[in-house]
Amino acid sequence: MQQEDSSVTVFRKFLQIRTDHPNPDYEASAQFLMQKANEYGIDAEVYRETGTPIVIMKITGTDPSLPSLLLNSHVDVVPAVLESWNYEPFSGYKDEKGNIYSRGTQDMKCVCMQFLEVAHRIVQSKLKLKRNLYLTFVPDEEIGAGSKGMEVFVTHDKFRQLNVGLCIDEGLASPTEEFTVFYGERAPWWVHITAVGNAGHGSRFIENTAVEKLMRTINKMLEFRQQQFDSLHKGHHECGKKLGDVTTLNLTVLKAGINNGDNYSYNVVPTQAEAGFDIRIPPTVNLDEFLKQIKEWTAEEGLSFTFANYTEKNEMTHLNNDNKWWSTFKSSCEKIGIKLVPEIFPAATDSRFIRNLGIPAFGFSPINNTPILLHDHNEFLNENTFIRGIDIYMGIIPSLANMEP
Ligand SMILES: [Zn+2]
Incomplete structure (x- = not known):
């Protein structure tokens, strides 16, 4: 041996x-x-x-x-x-x-x-x-x-x-x-978005609820996700893009509803809803511009956001x-x-x-x-x-x- x-x-x-x-x-x-x-x-x-x-x-x-x-x-x-x-x-x-x-x-x-x-x-x-x-x-x-x-x-x-x-x-x-x-x-940004809206009884047509506002924002962000996904896959042959060349964005946290221990209050429209995203941004993207984009997405619905992970530099x-x-x-x-x-x-x-x-x-x-x-x-x-x-x-x-x- x-x-x-x-x-x-x-x-x-x-x-x-x-x-x-x-x-x-x-x-x-x-x-x-x-x-x-x-x-x-x-x-x-x-x-x-x-x-x-x-x-x-x-x-x-x-x-x-x-x-x-x-x-x-x-x-x-x-x-x-x-x-x-x-x-x-x-x-x-x-x-x-x-x-x-x-x-x-x-x-x-x-x-x-x-x-x-x-x-x-x-x-x-x-x-x-x-x-x-x-x-x-x-x-x-x-x-x-x-x-x-x-x-x-x-x-x-x-x-x-x-x-x-x-x-x-x-x-x-x-x-x-x-x-x-x-x-x-890629710079990892973890964004936590909070929506606040009208509450009320689940039997009525409550307008401008937190969940509704959050959903609209989430959908805009997922549209951006789709564009990035397409540019990775469609561009694969001509420009040979790799995962590291595009921005990935995943909805990883989702929270709403009144919860009392084991039970949810299905008949109460909650005042607050939250979403968290894991976003990875390539160094070719201007981070100030991207921050502006997140501000726009959230501002349109009057939502607030914080970062659970943030880097302002990515050399x-x-x-x-x-x-x-x-x-x-x-x-x-x-x-x-x-x-x-x-x-x-x-x-x-x-x-x-x-x-x-x-x-x-x-x-x-x-x-x-x-x-x-x-x-x-x-x-x-x-x-x-x-x-x-x-x-x-x-x-x-x-x-x-x-x-x-
Ligand atoms: Zn390692």
Whole structure:
């Protein structure tokens, strides 16, 4: 029987650390990473000022005054429903084809361990890099409000001291031979709309009720949803639009009616009705204009709204030849013979906090010919894809770290 590659063994051990929400064991993952850094001879520290441990590793460049290269990965994973998995989701199980089944095999413990292995190889081979190379392993990417991860870390002096010139973070698996690279993300807006109207007995024709007003507004918004849906599907062949290029809008909350414990008062027209939308806006849309649009939709019926989630900024990284980071990234990929497809990330990752500081960031997971299974049951990655990913990063990361100013 063939011996397992040591990087795969380390990966499978890391998968067994329970960093799943709601109670991720960040101490255990920090301890694991520190122990590996120590073993590999990589400078590392645990930074605790955001409230949860962030592991920072560093390989000092020959010219540390230059903006650095940051490899960022999150160590937390989403929960797994045991009954829906064919194998125990935190066991690091590998089948006879070399497929490793575990939560985090794609999102994104694979990249955590690939970055670590890249640093290991650089140190081992005594490869000299011009720029400082940092690895950050952050918590709380998979939760929204109250995160103590990248969102908070970027506001700290410690982050500013890293003097980051480019960040590489997670992307998505690609089901084809090509690899996807993400240069922007959609801004998630969660809008909560409240309508107030006339009340009365359910036997009469009450005018201008809260539900009526809300329905009219909802219908206008769903019309907009249909336009976006059509532009995604109809335009597919000519302009090749992807999910990340259009605004999605889903009615996810709907609330009205007088409720007394188990019973609804079917004969009372309620004074209030509420709706909530999950809206995802591409970075090509002007956010001020879009806010104006929401104000118009709601103002026509005299409704009010609040944001349960809002970002006023949504920067993207420009992929033109003036951006030397991009031209270097692209030419390195050409050199190793992999084909890149640039896209807007349909959901959100930690890259948005970096881009909103004006720092370029690429979302890139070196996973091709693999179904997209992040957050899904039976998430897996083949060991050969994992090992090849390390080689791919080795073809890209040193060129970026050696880029001339
Ligand atoms: Zn992720």
